[in-house]
Amino acid sequence: MPPLCFLLLLLLLLGSVSVHAGSAGKGSLSGPEINVTKRFSFPGFSPVGDPGVLHEVKLLGSAMLSAELGAVQIPDVSEGADLRHLAGRALYSFPVRLLDPVTNTPASFETSFSFQFKNDSSVVPEGDGSSTVGHGGSGLTFIMVPDEFTVGRSGPWLGMLNDACDQRYKAVGIEFDTRHNPQFGDPNDNHIGINLGSIVSAKTINASDLGIYLKDGFRHQARIRYDGEKRWMDIHLGSLGKELTLEPAFSGALDLSEFLEEYMFVGFSASTGNLTQIHNVFSWNFTSTSRAFLRMPSAESCEGKIILPSSTATGFAKRRPTSGFFIFVTVVVLILVVIASLFYLRKHKENKSSKAILVEKIKRPIPPNKPRQFTISEISSATRCFSEDEVLGSDSRGTFYRGKLPNGRQVAVKRFSPEFLNANGLDKRQMMKEINAISHVRHPNLVPVRGWCRHKGEIIVVYEFLPNGGLDKWLFGAGVLPWTRRLKIIKDAAEALSFLHLKKLAHKNMRTSSVLLDLTFRAVLGDFGLVLSGSESKRFEAAVSQAVDVFEFGVFILEVVAGRKRLDPDAPQNQIDLLDFMWRMHEVDEKAKAIDRRMGSFMNAEQAIRAMDIGLLCTLNESKGRPSMDQVTELLSMDVPIPELPLSRPMCLFPYSSTTGLCAGYSCAPLR
Ligand SMILES: *[C@@H]1O[C@H](CO)[C@@H](O)[C@H](O)[C@H]1NC(C)=O
Ligand SMILES: *[C@@H]1O[C@H](CO)[C@@H](O)[C@H](O)[C@H]1NC(C)=O
Ligand SMILES: *[C@@H]1O[C@H](CO)[C@@H](O)[C@H](O)[C@H]1NC(C)=O
Ligand SMILES: *[C@@H]1O[C@H](CO)[C@@H](O)[C@H](O)[C@H]1NC(C)=O
Ligand SMILES: *[C@@H]1O[C@H](CO)[C@@H](O)[C@H](O)[C@H]1NC(C)=O
Numbered sequence: 001m002p003p004l005c006f007l008l009l010l011l012l013l014l015g016s017v018s019v020h021a022g023s024a025g026k027g028s029l030s031g032p033e034i035n036v037t038k039r040f041s042f043p044g045f046s047p048v049g050d051p052g053v054l055h056e057v058k059l060l061g062s063a064m065l066s067a068e069l070g071a072v073q074i075p076d077v078s079e080g081a082d083l084r085h086l087a088g089r090a091l092y093s094f095p096v097r098l099l100d101p102v103t104n105t106p107a108s109f110e111t112s113f114s115f116q117f118k119n120d121s122s123v124v125p126e127g128d129g130s131s132t133v134g135h136g137g138s139g140l141t142f143i144m145v146p147d148e149f150t151v152g153r154s155g156p157w158l159g160m161l162n163d164a165c166d167q168r169y170k171a172v173g174i175e176f177d178t179r180h181n182p183q184f185g186d187p188n189d190n191h192i193g194i195n196l197g198s199i200v201s202a203k204t205i206n207a208s209d210l211g212i213y214l215k216d217g218f219r220h221q222a223r224i225r226y227d228g229e230k231r232w233m234d235i236h237l238g239s240l241g242k243e244l245t246l247e248p249a250f251s252g253a254l255d256l257s258e259f260l261e262e263y264m265f266v267g268f269s270a271s272t273g274n275l276t277q278i279h280n281v282f283s284w285n286f287t288s289t290s291r292a293f294l295r296m297p298s299a300e301s302c303e304g305k306i307i308l309p310s311s312t313a314t315g316f317a318k319r320r321p322t323s324g325f326f327i328f329v330t331v332v333v334l335i336l337v338v339i340a341s342l343f344y345l346r347k348h349k350e351n352k353s354s355k356a357i358l359v360e361k362i363k364r365p366i367p368p369n370k371p372r373q374f375t376i377s378e379i380s381s382a383t384r385c386f387s388e389d390e391v392l393g394s395d396s397r398g399t400f401y402r403g404k405l406p407n408g409r410q411v412a413v414k415r416f417s418p419e420f421l422n423a424n425g426l427d428k429r430q431m432m433k434e435i436n437a438i439s440h441v442r443h444p445n446l447v448p449v450r451g452w453c454r455h456k457g458e459i460i461v462v463y464e465f466l467p468n469g470g471l472d473k474w475l476f477g478a479g480v481l482p483w484t485r486r487l488k489i490i491k492d493a494a495e496a497l498s499f500l501h502l503k504k505l506a507h508k509n510m511r512t513s514s515v516l517l518d519l520t521f522r523a524v525l526g527d528f529g530l531v532l533s534g535s536e537s538k539r540f541e542a543a544v545s546q547a548v549d550v551f552e553f554g555v556f557i558l559e560v561v562a563g564r565k566r567l568d569p570d571a572p573q574n575q576i577d578l579l580d581f582m583w584r585m586h587e588v589d590e591k592a593k594a595i596d597r598r599m600g601s602f603m604n605a606e607q608a609i610r611a612m613d614i615g616l617l618c619t620l621n622e623s624k625g626r627p628s629m630d631q632v633t634e635l636l637s638m639d640v641p642i643p644e645l646p647l648s649r650p651m652c653l654f655p656y657s658s659t660t661g662l663c664a665g666y667s668c669a670p671l672r
Helices: 002-024 052-056 299-306 321-348 355-361 376-382 428-439 471-475 483-502 536-562 578-587 605-618 629-636
Strands: 030-042 057-061 064-066 071-074 087-092 108-118 139-145 172-177 191-196 203-206 220-227 232-239 250-253 263-271 278-295 391-395 398-404 410-416 449-455 458-464 515-517 523-525
Touching: 030 052, 052 057, 057 064, 057 263, 071 087, 071 263, 087 139, 108 139, 139 278, 172 220, 191 232, 203 250, 263 278, 376 398, 376 410, 376 449, 376 458, 428 449, 428 458, 471 515, 471 536, 483 515, 483 523, 483 536, 483 605, 483 629, 536 578, 536 605, 536 629, 578 605, 605 629
Parallel strands: none
Antiparallel strands: 030 278, 057 087, 064 071, 071 278, 087 263, 108 220, 108 278, 139 172, 139 263, 172 191, 191 203, 220 232, 232 250, 391 398, 398 410, 410 458, 449 458, 515 523
């Protein structure tokens, strides 16, 4: 076999050289040039007159489509009498290409829209106007943002941003601000601002100078033009009936490239503070064009990833993984063909030459993604000596670090805490066995394990890095995940658990922070507790652990539907324990009250209540009554009737697991 390997390597090299030659003529990275254009127009926003609007406009937070006015309204006036401290967004549902990453050139775009700010007629300003209730909300912003499901904060944040310090959150906004917030550098309560990744405007324009008063109740019109090549912006403002002002409100050089991502969502956000105002957008035109280069696959990234996985080929790391993947597939096919033909050849030629000795020294190619053992120095340099800056999160079991391998691949590194490792009864050898077992389990909804490291009493697991992080951040943060995504996440997580259980394994750490989101917001289960292998002696424990998984999954569903943690000390006294609260709502048949209100009116309450029922079913006291994860996935697919829930939750009879400290009892100690 060794001489075969040598030949194989040679052939591989030859193969990659020819790939290289094939692309050399086309230049380094860029291929033919094309223009990517996007154009859309909303003459009105009536969901009745034009039902397509419902599909093309995504409403987030407190926002609605008014059939009466044919307009987008922020905040959602149908929600209730109190319109204070609300924020909402209305976005075009599909991403728009706003930056060419190869040349770092922003797209050129032009957009115009007509809008109006109205007083909230249900509010009568009290007395002398010094009261905290009154007219004059925060304003409207034309935004370009990286995602289509988060909303910024209300008040001066205009629903555009929140106060979390996240340097990587890219956003551009043109604000029509009607509230004077000196702390954010506002000149007055009637101005336009250009916001680049910050709520403090990079430029402000006094609208009064143009003879326009945004709050006067008339319809206004704005046109924003941007030339991406020249990096130049023009803003025109006008009022209904009048032409746009001849003089631009703003005209100047502006480099947006730093604040844009290749694909972003465009639309409007608005907010109210302790003063209210209704922001209407009546019509909207948008067109953009950006240059793009069709990229040719490069041979080098293939070499870097396949032949020399441990070399310091950092230069290749920034390439998109997909092109590397295609080459990988090609090479694998090539290798198979070569192996087949070599076997054929070998039948004819038995030739054991001295080559064998040579080959022994040549390392066999290691597939890039195969889980392997890491040395502590590899881990240490990947995480920059477990630097504070790289900490992604931590819990009672240990700390997660972000790391970068020498080949440029990002990983998430879990370092178990000494307290956890030294706890009574933890068998480290067994733990390593289990880590080894999970590293061989593959499922699209399970985070791949890249490797492990055991060093002087330390145990470290290396996972693939998922850039969008844990679900808890999205669910309990400032944004609002829409229902459709939440349902998808519940289904994804159920698939993963069901798969693990089928393999006679258990997750044992099922919680919102263990559910990670990939770039497409698919849910991927990670941060396994200890996974139990199904050896004879462990059978019983595995069964118990699976029952615990089901219980925890039930709590997980309830948390996702309610948009809050199981234990929320800030909740009203009788709602602190979500599980308890949900069962009581079930008893009085008012489950709709427990659904996350922030999702607004465009959600499917029937689906949410069904999910809640499944969640409750999973949290029955006695594990016997609970469905298996397999049944849960079936129930979630929405076409099977749900077994009837008991009218009230039966009392806790036995604490059924002492190993996890988990008691399913009604009155027992909280889980987390
Ligand atoms: C793309 O658009 C620019 C400006 O609109 C134009 O000059 C250029 O020729 C276009 N390129 C292609 C390939 O159509
Ligand atoms: C959008 O474009 C149409 C057609 O060019 C035009 O009639 C309309 O006034 C535009 N709307 C706005 C808000 O600029
Ligand atoms: C509300 O309005 C009052 C005066 O109108 C102001 O002093 C106060 O800071 C505002 N904000 C809050 C949160 O009360
Ligand atoms: C804005 O413009 C108006 C009218 O020109 C002027 O009275 C006011 O002082 C200006 N405000 C600021 C902050 O410059
Ligand atoms: C809205 O209310 C403010 C303050 O009460 C007032 O100054 C303004 O004129 C009102 N606007 C309209 C259109 O009624």
